[in-house]
Amino acid sequence: xxxxxxxxxxxxxLAMAICSNLNAAEAEQTEQVDKEAKGLNFxxxxxxxxxxxxxxxxxxVSVSSFSNEQLEVTTPRSTAEAFRAIPGxxxxxxxxxxxxxxxxxxxxxxxxxxxxxxxxxxGLPIMQFGDIAFGNADIxxxxxxxxxxxxxxxxxxxxxxxxxxxxxxxxxxxKTGGGDTGSIATTFGLDYDTFRTDxxxxxxxxxxxxxxxxxxxxxxxxxxxxxxxxxxxxxxKANLTKEFDSGYVRLYLKHLDDKAIGxxxxxxxxxxxxxxxxxxQTDTPHSAYFLSxxxxxxxxxxxxxxxxxxxHPQVNAIGFEASFDLGNDWEIENRFRxxxxxxxxLSPFPAEVADGTSIAESIAGEGATLSYANGxxxxxxxxxxxxxxxxxxxxxxxxxxxxxxxxxxxxxxEDTSITFGYYKALQNISMSWMWNSYLMxxxxxxxxxxxxxxxxxxxxxxxxLYAYGVPYWGNCCQRNYDTEYDISAPYxxxxxxxxxxxxxxxxxxxxxxxxxxxxxxxxxSVDMNRDGVISQAxxxxxxxxxxxxxxxxxxxxxxxxxxxxxxxxxxxxAIFIRASHGGRANADRLxxxxxxxxxxxxKQDAVDEVDQYELGVKYRHDDFSLFATAFSAETEEQNFEAxxxxxxxxxxxxxxxxxxxxxxxxxxxxxxxxxWTDAEITKDAINPDVVGNTPRRQADLVYSLLARYNFxxxxxxxxxxxxxxxxxxxxxxxxxxxxxxxxxxxxxMLSDAMTVSVNINNLFDTTGITEAEEGSVPGNGIIRAxxxxxxxxxxxxxxxx
Numbered sequence: 119x120x121x122x123x124x125x126x127x128x129x130x131x132l133a134m135a136i137c138s139n140l141n142a143a144e145a146e147q148t149e150q151v152d153k154e155a156k157g158l159n160f161x162x163x164x165x166x167x168x169x170x171x172x173x174x175x176x177x178x179v180s181v182s183s184f185s186n187e188q189l190e191v192t193t194p195r196s197t198a199e200a201f202r203a204i205p206g207x208x209x210x211x212x213x214x215x216x217x218x219x220x221x222x223x224x225x226x227x228x229x230x231x232x233x234x235x236x237x238x239x240x241g242l243p244i245m246q247f248g249d250i251a252f253g254n255a256d257i258x259x260x261x262x263x264x265x266x267x268x269x270x271x272x273x274x275x276x277x278x279x280x281x282x283x284x285x286x287x288x289x290x291x292x293k294t295g296g297g298d299t300g301s302i303a304t305t306f307g308l309d310y311d312t313f314r315t316d317x318x319x320x321x322x323x324x325x326x327x328x329x330x331x332x333x334x335x336x337x338x339x340x341x342x343x344x345x346x347x348x349x350x351x352x353x354x355k356a357n358l359t360k361e362f363d364s365g366y367v368r369l370y371l372k373h374l375d376d377k378a379i380g381x382x383x384x385x386x387x388x389x390x391x392x393x394x395x396x397x398x399q400t401d402t403p404h405s406a407y408f409l410s411x412x413x414x415x416x417x418x419x420x421x422x423x424x425x426x427x428x429x430h431p432q433v434n435a436i437g438f439e440a441s442f443d444l445g446n447d448w449e450i451e452n453r454f455r456x457x458x459x460x461x462x463x464l465s466p467f468p469a470e471v472a473d474g475t476s477i478a479e480s481i482a483g484e485g486a487t488l489s490y491a492n493g494x495x496x497x498x499x500x501x502x503x504x505x506x507x508x509x510x511x512x513x514x515x516x517x518x519x520x521x522x523x524x525x526x527x528x529x530x531x532e533d534t535s536i537t538f539g540y541y542k543a544l545q546n547i548s549m550s551w552m553w554n555s556y557l558m559x560x561x562x563x564x565x566x567x568x569x570x571x572x573x574x575x576x577x578x579x580x581x582x583l584y585a586y587g588v589p590y591w592g593n594c595c596q597r598n599y600d601t602e603y604d605i606s607a608p609y610x611x612x613x614x615x616x617x618x619x620x621x622x623x624x625x626x627x628x629x630x631x632x633x634x635x636x637x638x639x640x641x642x643s644v645d646m647n648r649d650g651v652i653s654q655a656x657x658x659x660x661x662x663x664x665x666x667x668x669x670x671x672x673x674x675x676x677x678x679x680x681x682x683x684x685x686x687x688x689x690x691x692a693i694f695i696r697a698s699h700g701g702r703a704n705a706d707r708l709x710x711x712x713x714x715x716x717x718x719x720x721k722q723d724a725v726d727e728v729d730q731y732e733l734g735v736k737y738r739h740d741d742f743s744l745f746a747t748a749f750s751a752e753t754e755e756q757n758f759e760a761x762x763x764x765x766x767x768x769x770x771x772x773x774x775x776x777x778x779x780x781x782x783x784x785x786x787x788x789x790x791x792x793x794w795t796d797a798e799i800t801k802d803a804i805n806p807d808v809v810g811n812t813p814r815r816q817a818d819l820v821y822s823l824l825a826r827y828n829f830x831x832x833x834x835x836x837x838x839x840x841x842x843x844x845x846x847x848x849x850x851x852x853x854x855x856x857x858x859x860x861x862x863x864x865x866x867m868l869s870d871a872m873t874v875s876v877n878i879n880n881l882f883d884t885t886g887i888t889e890a891e892e893g894s895v896p897g898n899g900i901i902r903a904x905x906x907x908x909x910x911x912x913x914x915x916x917x918x919x
Contacts, residue, residue, distance in 0.1 A: 157742070158738070215260075262334040281628050284730070308911040310911075357371070474502060586646060712758075861881060
């Protein structure tokens with residue numbers, strides 16, 4: 119009752135605040151100067167998550183955008199860091215270039231990825247499911263100078279304008295050329311090893327045809343000390359547009375081949391402080407002494423994994439969009455993309471951090487000892503202390519191909535538009551998990567592997583590897599999937615302008631079919647190193663049990679709807695209200711115990727549904743603009759987490775307020791956003807003890823602020839991103855301290871064409887924990903967690919032509 123009463127009070131207070139400003143707003147009827155260039159740009163045309171392009175001021179959804187220029191001054195080191203500038207979005211950007219946990223408006227991230235949020239490029243999804251295990255959508259996305267705008271919608275019509283996106287959409291929109299302009303920029307790391315070149319150029323081929331091409335290449339160790347080239351690769355994107363009297367056709371091409379280190383939870387004390395020899399801000403378990411793994415592949419063949427590959431997406435995509443006025447108030451729009459996608463994910467995960475003797479004896483019995491397997495002390499006895507039991511998260515993504523088409527036909531009848539749409543998609547998920555177990559010294563600078571020997575002298579490991587598999591987790595994780603997901607979704611949207619009121623209604627029916635198979639692990643003795651002897655580590659080798667594969671053969675369907683209304687009080691003030699119901703089909707994670715022996719899935723497990731309510735206000739006056747939205751959501755969640763080997767079957771509730779604002783004063787401009795969220799686990803079918811608790815990692819406040827001073831030849835400023843305290847796990851015992859990360863930037867024009875800029879990420883070297891495996895502090899005080907990176911500085915030279 120208290121939550122319901124407070125929710126009513128919150129929404130009522132916002133409505134009263136709006137009404138109290140009406141008289142003042144009506145008195146201020148002066149025309150806004152340079153609306154397009156300043157503030158939140160409420161007059162811009164939004165294209166993401168709406169049935170028909172409209173201005174932000176006239177719409178009834180919460181939408182934000184930022185340009186390439188605005189992105190650069192926030193000094194992001196990854197795509198996920200860039201997303202922290204979006205209100206309502208909690209982007210945990212501590213995993214490297216990908217594998218980020220991204221949540222929106224209190225909707226949960228129970229197992230990782232972006233389950234209720236869809237990432238798009240040019241209006242089409244990168245992946246049909248944002249939380250594929252080790253294949254998160256952000257792994258296959260890179261931001262570079264080809265980006266024109268990042269646009270996001272939270273809640274609202276996202277549930278009816280996209281499949282599996284009830285929480286929202288983040289859409290990366292490409293430049294399309296048409297001005298014979300371009301740029302080339304080179305970035306150097308000043309205190310860390312990185313080198314990157316971005317380029318882009320757009321121009322006209324004739325009066326009706328234009329193009330854009332660009333991309334990036336980079337290499338370097340990255341922001342943490344991996345002791346080898348951990349980031350290596352790049353991307354190229356291009357598009358070609360042909361305009362006609364009644365519309366246009368645009369062709370897209372993309373090639374991405376980029377190896378990027380993936381940071382998994384690492385050892386530190388529960389307050390984020392560093393262990394002796396392992397700096398929580400700059401170190402990583404990656405090491406030059408641990409670059410290769412040997413395992414049995416998907417079909418039982420010997421194969422090697424290269425730790426230097428890290429997260430390695432390989433994408434070749436071709437697509438097109440066409441938009442035409444058919445006459446008689448009919449319009450047609452179609453978007454299509456065919457993507458060939460594969461890759462790999464390989465990174466060390468500390469499954470246990472404990473006293474070396476206790477870990478050794480758990481493997482080789484009482485009296486077992488440890489020695490260095492490699493490194494400068496190879497062969498010497500390990501002198502004692504804590505060590506790491508390492509599981510290699512070694513995953514081959516052999517086929518993540520997709521095909522997607524979104525067709526819309528719109529009829530305008532006076533002040534009403536009616537959109538008929540049909541969405542069709544195919545998504546393959548074919549991947550193999552081939553995990554091994556190692557022992558490693560607890561050290562951050564080129565840690566060595568350790569061998570374990572029994573009291574009788576029997577060797578229980580080979581060059582640091584003590585198991586082909588993960589017996590510490592019950593040999594759970596040698597797995598193979600070969601599945602296809604076929605999605606169809608007709609939808610209808612009606613929007614009508616009634617004076618100052620805009621009312622829109624939309625409905626979508628998603629249906630899908632999953633087919634294929636999956637297989638788990640089987641144990642056998644195999645001479646892995648082909649030396650003619652079966653060692654202790656080779657007595658029980660995990661391989662994929664293809665002979666006893668299980669079928670996948672189920673379907674799902676759900677209906678989404680959204681109803682909204684926007685009221686233009688005057689040119690500078692509008693309010694909106696919206697109610698939405700959406701869903702998200704579950705995919706590969708169901709194979710961890712939710713798929714029946716005959717391949718079917720229970721209806722309640724196949725789809726998780728979300729109900730949302732919103733009340734918002736958009737206001738601008740002179741140099742000030744504000745976008746405020748109060749929201750409420752109830753969410754179902756079925757999921758499985760590989761690192762904890764836990765299932766989730768829950769219902770969550772969340773409500774709060776998101777604010778986005780800008781203010782210009784003289785040569786200064788200030789931009790910021792703040793999201794306050796109150797979230798709670800209201801039901802749990804597996805662990806009812808957590809009912810009433812706050813979902814893990816959900817802070818009350820998440821915020822971002824950018825303050826910039828603009829002068830004749832450049833600009834300088836500070837950016838802040840932060841969060842208040844949050845619980846590590848759903849038991850609400852271990853709590854992370856809140857933190858504020860400060861970034862600094864400055865740019866100066868050496869000439870009209872050449873600019874030099876310096877940016878510093880995490881200026882004050884702040885420690886900020888984003889996630890941890892433990893829910894309580896263990897006896898030795900050591901947890902496994904991910905933190906934001908320490909301070910890094912870079913210099914960029916940009917030439918525009």
